Amino acid sequence: MEKYISLPLKEEDIRSLKAGDMVFLSGELYTARDAAHKRIYEAIQSNQNLKIPLDGITLYYMGPSPARPGKVIGSAGPTTASRMDKYTPTLLNLGLKGMIGKGKRSMEVKQAMIKNKAVYFAAIGGAGALLSQAIKSVVIVEYEDLGTEAIRKLEVENFPVIVVIDSDGTDLYDNYNGEMK
Amino acid sequence: MxxxxxxxxxxxxxxxxxxxxxxxxxxxxFLSKDVEDSICEAKEKEESILGKQILSQICENMQIAGKEMIPxxxxxxxxxxxxxxxxxxxxxxxxxxxxxxxxxxxxxxxxxxxxxxxxxxxxxxxxxxxxxxxxxxxxxxxxxxxxxxxxxGFGSENMSKIFMLKPSDGIDGVKNAVLTTVRDAGPNACPPIVVGVGIGGTFEKCAILSKKALLRNLGERADNKNINELEKELLEKVNQLGIGPGGLGGSTTALAVNIETFATHIAGLPVAINICCHVNRHSTRTI
Structure with a gap:
């Protein structure tokens, strides 16, 4: 099913999104990948304040290529989500509601998603030029020294994703795991 | 002198x-013509509707990249x-x-x-x-x-593997190593993938062979008849895994399986599998 959803995700939207839905997201996303996750996690562990509000947001696992003059961003496709798995349950417990990446998630992440009612979307890996067209503005909000891994706030319009794991824990990838049927 | x-x-x-x-x-x-053609051809042949859509977005992505000069x-x-x-x-x-x-x-x-x-x-x-x-x-x-x-890119590099098989594992061991690696890579390696395989040599030699295998033209099969057949058979088997474009199901899991071989030791059968996503980039110049 095709759905047009605005961000931040609302509770009823999260409930209605099912694994396999094709979704066009519009609104605010935050980027974070390996190094930013590590810093967020360490900040949480040591009770420091975070500059980004985790509650209710959607994270995009993405580190863009530099923008050419006159463009808002360079190539901007998803990175492999499983590298964030170590940190994700903690973030979900603090209110993270949506994640965009590519590839499988751990059992711990799925359980934390069910418990906290969150959604994991996949964007098409390796389609960074195409996906960049849906990004309308970019602001660096935290960890600027990390370069491409800094946390950015993005404004997106009809950003194309597919629900892979829904808030009931149904995982679309389970259907195509390479086991002979 | x-x-x-x-x-x-x-x-x-x-x-x-x-x-x-x-x-x-x-x-x-810009991808080389063989890679671009291979993706476009896959789009025509793909059996899954979602898979077809994903391949067509991958094609569109290539066009935007070249036209707008976005990687x-x-x-x-x-x-x-x-x-x-x-x-x-x-x-x-x-x-x-x-x-x-x-x-x-x-x-x-x-x-x-x-x-x-x-x-x-x-x-x-x-x-x-x-x-x-x-x-x-x-x-x-x-x-x-x-x-x-x-x-x-490292999404696919991270899914690559090396196996130090025993001579008695033979060709079935090699096939199993390739299929296991592709299955474990699943959606993470951005399928459709290109599978580079190195067989023989030493631990490091077979890894370099597997990287070199990724550079070969996708339509070009190995000269050695046995290896040529193994490439075809493995491509068919990999595509039967059903992982499909984006890992969301379909008949296009890989665009090609390219194998390079080298002499090895009486005690060993090293096999390296270097996975590359559909963005199989290489530029070549000779001066």
Whole structure:
């Protein structure tokens, strides 16, 4: 099913999104990948304040290529989500509601998603030029020294994703795991 | 003495730097024709509707990349550079390794490519210029210099594996190693993938062979008849896994299985599987 959803995700939207839905997201996303996750996690562990509000947001696992003059961003496709798995349950417990990446998630992440009612979307890996067209503005909000891994706030319009794991824990990838049927 | 001097060809290293720079930019914006054709062909043949849609978005992505000069993928890779150096060449004006790295530095800066390299694998500070490159050089006959620049993304690199099989594992062991690796890679490696396989040699030799296998034209099968057949059989089996484009199901899991082999030890059967996403980038120049 095709759905047009605005961000931040609302509770009823999260409930209605099912694994396999094709979704066009519009609104605010935050980027974070390996190094930013590590810093967020360490900040949480040591009770420091975070500059980004985790509650209710959607994270995009993405580190863009530099923008050419006159463009808002360079190539901007998803990175492999499983590298964030170590940190994700903690973030979900603090209110993270949506994640965009590519590839499988751990059992711990799925359980934390069910418990906290969150959604994991996949964007098409390796389609960074195409996906960049849906990004309308970019602001660096935290960890600027990390370069491409800094946390950015993005404004997106009809950003194309597919629900892979829904808030009931149904995982679309389970259907195509390479086991002979 | 004079004859030898006449034979030696001088290559100014600034020329190498300039070429590497151009090739880094080219490889990240334009796929070689064989890869592009292979993806478009897969789009026609794909059986899953969603798979077809994903392949068509991958094609559209390539067009946008070339037209707007936006890298095909934001992971513009670690620069892997293969050099085939004719033994009658003499490089002037510095050190070859420095010249290659300078080309990578300039290419990644001027081409607005992502800097994805950290100087120390544990401390992890970004070098901010995407150097150092991984350089493989080989001395060959003649006076030509062949350069291949293959920026390698790590979503797929991370899903690659090496197996030190026993001789008794034989060809079935090799097939099993390839299928297990592709199955474990699943959606993570951005399918449709290209599977580079190295068989034989030593631990490191088979890994380099598997990387080299990724550089071969996708439509070109191995010269050796047995290996040629193994490539075809494995491609068919890989595509029967049903992982499909984006890992969301379909008949196109891989575009090609390319295998390179080398002599090995009586006690061993090393197999390396280097996975590459559909953004199978390489740019080649010979001077």
């Amino acid at each position: 004079r004859d030898d001097e006449n034979k030696v060809r001088q290559i100014e290293l600034t020329e190498v730097t300039k070429l590497i720079k151009e090739m880094c930019i080219e490889a990240n914006h 095909i993928c934001q992971d513009t890779g670690m620069a892997v550079v293969f050099l085939e150096i004719g033994q009658d060449i003499h490089f002037t004006g510095g050190l070859l390794e420095k010249a290659v790295n300078e080309g990578v530095r300039q290419g990644y800066e001027e081409g607005f490519l992502r800097k994805s390299v950290v100087s120390d694998p544990l401390i992890r500070n970004n070098t901010n210029d995407n150097t150092p490159a991984i350089i493989h050089s080989e001395i060959v006959e003649g006076r030509n210099l062949k350069i291949i620049v293959a920026p390698k």
